[in-house]
Amino acid sequence: MRIRWEEDAIIDLVALRAYxxxxxxxxxxxxxERITAKAELLADQPLLGEPGRIHNTRELVVTNTPYTLIYHAAAETISILRVLHQARRWPTGQTL
Known part of the structure; x- marks a missing residue:
């Protein structure tokens, strides 16, 4: 499977790195590097994360960090939607 980083996830990653x-x-x-390596694992194990709080998403905790990858697994592509700090207030509703 192919990993695709959505714009919001890229913004999250750039912001946390800059901070x-x-x-x-x-x-x-x-x-x-740890976050991107964890995301790459999804290419071979798309169901590695748990079912997400938002419909049709999954959540993968980046071990030993306070970050979680929010992603969507489709037939050929894993879309990384967000990289969220676990202390942040999470989005609610149907969208991130």
Whole structure:
């Protein structure tokens, strides 16, 4: 399966990396690499995450971080929709 990063997920990843890089650029790079590596696992294991809080999504916790990947698994593509901090107020309703 192919991994596709949606615009909101890219914005989330860039923002969290920039925020952490203010204090520790190496940690920011390491975290971004861990998040993208976890997303890549979905290519072979699309049901790795749990059913999501929003219809037709799944959630995959990035181990040992406070971040969760929100994604949609289709026949040929995994769409990474968001990268959310677990302390954030989560979107409600039908959309992220």
């Amino acid at each position: 952490i890089a203010k204090d520790n650029p190496a940690a920011a790079l390491s975290l971004a």
